[in-house]
Amino acid sequence: MVVKARFQMFAVVLLGALFLVPQTVEAAKISELVEVHVGEQFVRFFSFRDPAIRHILVGCFFMGINFGLLGTFVVVRKMALVGDTLSHAVLPGVAVGFLFTMSKEPWSILLGATLAGLLGTALVSWIKRSTKLKQDAALGMVLATFFALGVCIIKLIEGLPSVNKSGLDHFFYGQAAALGTGDLWMMGGTAVLACLLIALLYPPLLATSFDQVFARSVGLPERLLYHLLMFLLALATVVALQAVGALMVSAMLITPAATAYLLTKRLHTMLLIATVLAIVSGMLGAFFSFVGEGLVKHALPTGPSMALCAGAFFLLAFFFSPYHGFLFRWYRKFSQTRQITVENTLKAVYRAMELDRFKNEGIPVKSLASGARETLEATHKRLKLLVRDRLATLADDGDVVYLTPDGLQHASRVVRNHRLWELYLTNEADYDADHVHADAEKVEHILREEQVMQLERYLDYPEQDPHGKRIPSLRDTQRLPLKDLAGKEDADT
Amino acid sequence: MNVTARSQDSTDIVLETHDLTVAYDKKPVLYGIDVAVTPGQLVGIMGPNGAGKSTLIKAIMGLLDPASGWIQIFGEPNTTQRKRVSYVPQRREVDWDFPVTVMDVVLMGRYGHLGLFRRPGKRDREIAMEALEKVNMIPYAGRQISNLSGGQQQRVFLARALAQEADLYLMDEPFVGVDAATESTIIQLLHDLRSNGKTILVVHHDLPTARNYFDSLLLLNMRMIAFGPVDEVFREDLLQRAYGGRLTILSEVAEEVGEKSKVDVSASS
Incomplete structure (x- = not known):
């Protein structure tokens, strides 16, 4: 103002x-x-x-x-x-x-x-x-x-x-x-x-x-x-x-x-x-x-x-x-779209890391591309946004992506929002587990911190989403070394 | 003797109407209303559409002139008592894109006390802030009113009315289109006002909630059907009379009176 x-x-x-x-x-x-x-x-x-x-x-x-x-x-x-x-x-x-x-x-x-x-x-x-x-x-x-x-x-x-x-x-x-x-x-x-x-x-x-x-x-x-x-x-x-x-x-x-x-x-x-x-x-x-x-x-x-x-x-x-103003509205829309792209890319990297139980820090760009069913160039373009925001670094001639501590934190937050929302919809709004993903895709970007905490309290601090995946806790969204996540993943199974 | 009678009046009766008939656009809407309201009451005004609920409130506020009969507030003619009466119009009656902030609107509640040339001072701002606090709107004080939700708009109107520091409050459908949080805020506010000895008249639409909200009900359908404590008025037969068959002949005649006086106007000019 x-x-x-x-x-x-x-x-x-x-x-x-x-x-x-x-x-x-x-x-x-x-x-x-x-x-x-x-x-x-x-x-x-x-x-x-x-x-x-x-x-x-x-x-x-x-x-x-x-x-x-x-x-x-x-x-x-x-x-x-x-x-x-x-x-x-x-x-x-x-x-x-x-x-x-x-x-x-x-x-x-x-x-x-x-x-x-x-x-x-x-x-x-x-x-x-x-x-x-x-x-x-x-x-x-x-x-x-x-x-x-x-x-x-x-x-x-x-x-x-x-x-x-x-x-x-x-x-x-x-x-x-x-x-x-x-x-x-x-x-x-x-x-x-x-x-x-x-x-x-x-x-x-x-x-x-x-x-x-x-x-x-x-x-x-x-x-x-x-x-x-x-x-x-x-x-x-x-x-x-x-x-x-x-x-x-x-x-x-x-x-x-x-x-x-x-x-x-x-x-x-x-x-x-x-x-x-x-x-x-x-x-x-x-x-x-x-x-x-x-x-x-x-x-x-x-x-x-x-x-x-x-x-x-x-x-x-x-x-x-x-x-x-027309220009400001356009800019706001543009920056929102960019933010959503960044967060979705972070989430994809996080999922890939999760898939391999957080054993490896680096994720091959090729696997990200095939996971998202897009060309290497398109994936690269999205990852460049992360690099520019200092959320990730690219190594080995751009073949492997590493999340920075900030990036990991941000990724955990998005995944946490997504999974909490899915759980909320299935538990409280009587959605079927296979109906909730699309809605959570939208909501994960707009949930505010206090809303997330409210959701968590409401759901009694859940640990797993409706698909049985671990919901990152509040601590995970704060700064954490990777080996902690790996340890938790092992403890879950 | 006159003096004592007068002071007696002003303590016992907040609002009294006698044989009040009000016409809207030459067409009578309310016929011969006799009401006397005692202090510290929370009164719901209820009736079907076109029963004259808003018209009654506007007449009491002096916004419409009665065709016959009179209105007294604290024992004096209503138009002389504006500082002691506060009015909350329907929310949709103003342009919510108007370039003012929430605080500006609430301060308008002070203008009746300020007169034409004085500006709101520090004390007025404090009163406005207190009013905003009572409706939980302090965080929004600096916002332009177009960024508010329906419930928040209603709370701004209530805060403006509170800033008037009146003794009699007249509210036109404050519960229409508001969220649950606002609804409970309004109820809390009405109860607080009542326990401070204020008198409140609320035009209300919703029959099921009326029972819990109010002390007394005024059932209206062009005529006054009933006025008294909720338990006595909220009865099948009375509600039936208010909401059921309208007073068909009365409204037909009113229609004709309206038509006739319109013809008179064009004939005479």
Whole structure:
């Protein structure tokens, strides 16, 4: 667990450092220079020199805070579709807000969009309450209808003569470069509100998100907290529209939080990781659209490239997460398989030694191979694993195998597990003696020490398995010279 | 005189409902329930599916509003007594993949005492640890809850309820889907609580075990069928009335009441 915690710390620090590097290595670039390399562009972009770019980066920072914090609650409360609907439902409000002042005045757009968002969510719960339709259908319907309405109004506005309508399409796909000072103030304000809300009300927010009914039973204002979250979510969505666009808001809201969900088991670390990821994805996304713009010579929307960056981080987490990561699961499976091979090989050597009453320490590899009905090469390959783990040595040009003391100990343990389990199944679970081998083959690798001792006590310290073979005792699984085993084998017969 | 009568009430009767009718989604589920529970009792609430067992508990907790009648806890209206009542919901009602640890969940039992803005302190952690100890879950305190077995999940919920340090406990089917070890832990816990003078109401499903588990039984089937000591209530004829032929006309009418008020809603809006 400590290792995992360190891994998280490391990942966070690494991401943070990655983002700080360009500022420290910043060279004396002049913004008028035509950069050739992506690296130079990177430095220019992240050096905070250019005021326009500074706007973009500050915007991404606030947006990341908003989406990281609120997205986390959206994901753990299973409200992703609600966030998606909200982001689409605000569009007609944007259009009407624009019509009202006939300009991209941020305040009227904010007002219109917030009203439209609230109307949309109210409509969803009204449909849910008064018809048989369930939440997902209601959400999907409202999402599409509101969005369609927004598109129609915006297209109508674009057809109007003598209106400064430049940049209205930014509300679809986002254009971080179009962020004005007013937009930044609103984003910053929302970020401060979100931080305040979560800092002050973290315990009740955690409790209501985990178990609404219980939270209400102890008197927490569950509905009030829910509406507060929804209100902030609406606000965060609206102020981010300009930078990300209605179509991509939900990607930035949900993807960083979903990524963080894979990386942690505590809500507060999830909040932190989601926020960092959202900030970094936003900034990198803005950067890539800036680079692309230089290449294709026309403005590229920022929303999709931000969403793609967030998606790329998700992929990384999907493969490398220490809890659910594809790679780690694969590695765990691989090392389990290897362990089973090692133990089965040890057992085979032990049986061969037992067959000859432990008179000889060395076992010919050829007899092992024919016993296992496999080629010499295959047996060699398995024995090499033992050698690598210092459980055995090969002598005489690899023709004879000797178990090391550690190897013998380990082998005795596996055989002991196997035979105790067989005896347990025949005695206590009414298995026939010829039915138990296959099950014991699996169980021998997973029995824990205390379970084995429990089994032994339960079976009253047995000495022979159902097939009449000796069960190695606890002492045998500790360090023993071979001649002791040989002596016991003789005493048994 | 009023004052003495009140203090008299609060010592004698832990929970009292009077003519309590509760509707779920406009459809009445419980009709005219009159119950008075004295302190230090372990009460099993039993009845067939749809009898209103969980509904009764939720109404007592103030999670559902009664359609008529009232509920008093320690002689006061139920919604004013939240700190003295603890609720153990059904296990399947929460998402067990939620990113919290066992300790986080148990600490939530303290939130009712903390109010909105205070954070759990050292004392709260100690209480949570004691609660975990009583259900043998201390080794799991740092685990994420998704790694727990069904029985362990139930114990976490019980520990959260214990951390509330309440006087009246309401548990919704704590024995469903738990292993034998957890079952005996729960029984032990219920007995300990009772001997400390606490009162416990447990929604229970399994008739054969009910006899050994509880002091009193409350048989429910939309109406209260019987309430009293186990020996008096666990009788063929009473059980037959609770589990046998349901009160068909009552449930049909309830169905119609539900339909009608739904029509009313859509007509008026």
